[in-house]
Amino acid sequence: MTTTLLVFTDLDGTLLDHYNYDFSAASDALSSLKTLGVPCVLNTSKTYAELLELRQALQHKDPFIIENGAAVYVPATLNLNINDDLLQQGDFLVKAFGPERQQLIELSHAMKSRYDFISYHELTTEQLVEHTGLDPHTAELSLRREFTEPMIWNDSNIALEHFKQELVHEGIKVQKGGRFVHLMGQDCDKAVAMKWLKQVYQDTYHLPVTSIALGDGENDVGMISQADIPVVVRSPVHIPPEIPGRNDVWITDSYGPKGWSEAINQALANEGFI
The missing domain is CATH 3.30.980.20 (Putative mannosyl-3-phosphoglycerate phosphatase; domain 2)
Structure with missing residues (x-):
């Protein structure tokens, strides 16, 4: 493999169902990512405390981004090559992009x-x-x-x-x-945090990284627009947001986690993972 794939995903309405927060429709695709060693970074408005519980339910072991790009949490066990000064919180190294x-x-x-x-x-x-x-x-x-x-x-x-x-x-x-x-x-942004973490993976593995970003709402637009593979997950409650400057956006046929799964499987196939 001459490149590595890095997934960045919103949660509510994207990986999690808009109405009941269920992610069972995405379970098989999540398992595929784990089997293939493709990191899946949660990039959300949720808090650290919320993510600790949700990561247990998802059996999530990869980095995650909280509060709309305010901070990146990297499990210390991953041994990623990070040159920045980081905070330590529990089992995580933390890159903060704003004040406390x-x-x-x-x-x-x-x-x-x-x-x-x-x-x-x-x-x-x-x-x-x-x-x-x-x-x-x-x-x-x-x-x-x-x-x-x-x-x-x-x-x-x-x-x-x-x-x-x-x-x-x-x-x-x-x-x-x-x-x-x-x-x-001022620098807290889902896209800024995504760009920083993508560079960390490139520095660690010395390989080009292809990023895929999946989201359903307005606060995901920046992240989606900066990804190599931009994906808008269709929502049952609003029309897909416009992604400025991109004419290659994937818009899923299905809603929420089912659409998320379809996009992940397509990306894995396109990138030669399956």
Whole structure:
């Protein structure tokens, strides 16, 4: 093999079913990746605490990226060639792309008198359940953020633009999501984290790396657009997002994990793995 394949995947609505978070339709394809030694990197908005539980269910042993590109977690046992200064957390080496959450909390707190919002750290588990529909256990894990601070924005869109401009000068990015406005470091991005980890694998194995990125939503667009093989997994609740600058995007026929599996099997065949 003269190249190696590296999979980067979103979770909710992509590898996990949009409605019930089931991944059984992707189980065979996941097993194929493990058998062939193809790393499958989870690249998600979820927290470290959420990923620890989910990785057990998936029997996942590869690196993962949390909080929309805020940090990459690499199992220390992989012995990858990493030249950057890394943090140590449990069994993982951590490459952080932004400030710790406490700095974001302090910055937002200083602006509370001028803008109308509720920060994530101010919410109880019960309030988060009411706002998101998450079950209490998952909501509690979601509250354990490390590098980002979501907010419920109750002010105007004009006020949000002013808020964004103020934080740009602090090196902080404000990203509007479905339910929350997210504060994060300027360099926190799924695509940036993917690019960094791809380079680590190339430095380790001294082989060209072909990246495939799979996602279903707007916050996956950057990651998909920067991949060698761009895949949009069809969603049952919204149309496929546009991927700027790419006319070679795969859009799956099936939804969620079934579509994910189809794309993985096609990529393995195209790259000569099967």
